[in-house]
Amino acid sequence: MRIGIAGIAIESSTFSPHRTGMADFRVTRGADLLARYTWTEDSTLDVEWVPLLHAVSLPGGAVLKDVYDELKAEILDRIGQAGPLDGLLLDIHGAMSVVGMLDAEADLAQAVRAAVGPDVLISASMDLHGNVSYDFVQHLDLVTCYRMAPHEDAWQTKERAARNLVARLHEGGKPHLAWVQVPVLLPGEKTSTRIEPAKSLYGQIEEIEAMEGILDASIWVGYAWADEPRCQAAVVVMGDDAELVQRQATKLANDYWRVRSEFAFVAPTGSLDHCIREGLASDARPFFISDSGDNPTAGGAGDVSWTLRVLRAYKSHTIIYASIVDPESVAIAKGGGEVELMVGGKIDSGPAGPVPLSGTVVKVHEDPVGGTIVVVKSGGLHVIITERRKPYHHVKDFTDLDLDPAHADLTVVKIGYLEPELYNLANGWLLALTPGGVDQDLLRLGHKQIVRPLYPFDPDMATPDLTARLI
Incomplete structure (x- = not known):
């Protein structure tokens, strides 16, 4: 099997005046790209890994549009030159903001899907602080994210996304994917998996993943410091049992909603x-x-x-x-x-x-x-x-x-x-609790484009319908 690897990975605050340029990215191609991942040397997978382009940057302000366009264009060009692919691993963060755009990852996923065609399986690896809109996830076949904050499992997540993709290509068929957004937007410092309630929420994932008919389950906290409609929590469960993946995604989303007011800072705070x-x-x-x-x-x-x-x-x-x-x-x-x-x-x-x-x-x-x-x-x-x-x-x-x-x-x-x-x-x-582009006090940042009602901006909002949507 031939599987391509590509991605643009950055977390971008739209409240920071910093702008991310090409010099901020570490761009890898060829052998240097493959060397990022130990599992590309695993001969038991029986895969030819095809390095396309990967760009990663320290988090910062929004990416300049011409920089994003240049990176995306090279990925698409390399897909065109790569020859037939069976799958593609999309290694991203999920909270990339680009100047003048509201959902950069959706734009990237749509372009990649158009380049590889409808039959090539795309598997995305993401940070749990990424954003998962419908416009984004509809172009994917598999997706997973970190289960720990701090992100001690970052590289395990990338490997899980790759191995899930390989397994699915061997088995054949596309899994059902149940998706739902949860109208809660909290900073990472309030959603650390070191403490409750995130510890127990994420603690459910292994049990769900072990169920017959389930391939993977993921919870995204979302990214609090971008002012975009997609910024909110999300849940995705995927597998071969459509009814089960939908039921488990709906349950996880409702569990998240029920404990929304219990999230607290991971350490004592003050001025x-x-x-x-x-x-x-x-x-x-x-x-x-x-x-x-x-x-x-x-x-x-x-x-x-x-x-x-x-x-x-x-x-x-x-x-x-x-x-x-x-x-x-x-x-x-x-x-x-x-x-x-x-x-x-x-x-x-x-x-x-x-x-x-x-x-x-x-x-x-x-x-x-x-x-x-x-x-x-x-x-x-x-x-x-x-x-x-x-x-x-x-x-x-x-x-x-x-x-x-x-x-x-x-x-x-x-x-x-x-x-x-x-x-x-x-x-x-x-x-x-100091000021800056990632101020923990979200209410004083001045979000204008988030979808309301949204907790904690609207603390008395009605309970939403969190029935997961099958994709």
């Missing part, structure tokens, strides 16, 4: 000032504070200076701030010595403009993701400034810069829920 005071007063170390409103791995610009402006008042304490993107400040500081900078607020200046920072450059480091990185020490405050947007998820991200959260009074990170390494390291953690 930035409150979190700093609590963290400094605590004896727990290491102590982390999430600068959640400008989380670059959720789509934040990464240069909102609101938090840095506040942290300058706490220079008598040892505080690590990770991080803020500002290539202009990096260009000045990489020469070392004493510097006076105006940092941040140059991409997303809404919450606060550039902030003055005087200090000593104590580290210059070259990083494959962040480019040139400098650490500026101002009193006890250590500010990490990056040339390019970079997440701080691993202990090595800090130790590469000669910084150690275990020996700091506070480590403040542009992040939402702590990723596993930092989560396991932390003895104290607070989630600061």
Whole structure:
């Protein structure tokens, strides 16, 4: 069997002024594309994997239209040159926003379907923070998404999508697919599978998947920081027993709806000032504070200076701030010595403009993701400034810069829920409700194009009909 692999994967905040260009994507083709997936070397699958094009970017603002058009056009062109295909794996995120479009994934899926024809099976692998509209899912034959947030099962999900596709091609026939959207839109920090009710909701999936006549079951939380009609939760169950897949999808959707008011933040929350005071007063170390409103791995610009402006008042304490993107400040500081900078607020200046920072450059480091990185020490405050947007998820991200959260009074990170390494390291953690393109307070962002009524925007809305639709 010949199965193509393609995709454009990014999570995009329409509330961030950042724009995602071609330079933001890591584009792979040929052997480099196949090397992303260990299972392409599994000879027992008896598959010729055909690499088309895959593009993935750190979350950010909406993708420039010409960039999307160029990537899509190359995928379609490579499909045309690939020769006959039996199947296609579509490896995407599901929350890509493109300037001037309201459902970029539906546009991509429709174009891919038109290119491969009606008989080629398409299997999509997605992030659970993706959006699943009818316009999108009608072009697919199989679809699955992560079952964990944080996404510790990302690569297992891609493999499941591939193996489901291979199995279905061997068995023949297309599965029934039952789809339903749930009019709930919540941020990922309120829907972590580490805690209830998401833990139990997602805990049902293995049991459903094990039923005779069921192939796969998925729950999407949706993406809260895009203002598009498709943004809401969704459920898909697929298999050979049409009545069973529809019944189980309907049940999962109603279960989600019933617990909508029980979702809570994965960590104690508060204003930035409150979190700093609590963290400094605590004896727990290491102590982390999430600068959640400008989380670059959720789509934040990464240069909102609101938090840095506040942290300058706490220079008598040892505080690590990770991080803020500002290539202009990096260009000045990489020469070392004493510097006076105006940092941040140059991409997303809404919450606060550039902030003055005087200090000593104590580290210059070259990083494959962040480019040139400098650490500026101002009193006890250590500010990490990056040339390019970079997440701080691993202990090595800090130790590469000669910084150690275990020996700091506070480590403040542009992040939402702590990723596993930092989560396991932390003895104290607070989630600061800071402003930015991925503000946790959805009601103050100003959504205008979401479909209403929608919880929590309309907390008293009537119970919707959540009967799943067979596709």
